[in-house]
Structure formats: structure tokens, C-alpha cells
Amino acid sequence: xxxxxxxxxxxxxxxxxxxxxxxxxxxxxxxxxxxxxxxxxxxxxxxxxxxxxxxxxxxxxxxxxxxxxxxxxxx
Numbered sequence: 001x002x003x004x005x006x007x008x009x010x011x012x013x014x015x016x017x018x019x020x021x022x023x024x025x026x027x028x029x030x031x032x033x034x035x036x037x038x039x040x041x042x043x044x045x046x047x048x049x050x051x052x053x054x055x056x057x058x059x060x061x062x063x064x065x066x067x068x069x070x071x072x073x074x075x
Contacts, residue, residue: 007034012058020059031058 012032019027038054 033057
């Protein structure tokens, strides 16, 4: 995903907290944080679109389907 968005490691902000723990007990060190624009559409409100900047935690992961992290932007 990181490469598909044409982002570079220099685009990341540093991550200063603890490592993350997988469900199997192993740990992983995130590469960093990045803010990206995400557009939300409110279908109940006459198809109003609202762009919001969302902070993502970038981690080395083979498949995005295997990476379940917090979802603070979902309602």
C-alpha cells in the first residue's frame, strides 16, 4: 500500500511509542506515522462529501487484510 501511494520513508513522522503486538504474541516496530486526506460521504445528507486528514500508522505488513489496527475515523 505504501508503494502504491508513491510515498517515501521521508514522508513519515517518527513513532516514539512501544512496539505493536500481533495476535500470535510476536511484536513489530512501526515505521512511522503519516497524515493522509480521506474523503467521507454522508449519504443521508444529500451526498455531502467531507475531506478529513487522518493519521495512519505505517507498519511492515505483507497484506493489508492481515493488519487490523484502531479505527478512530469510523463511525
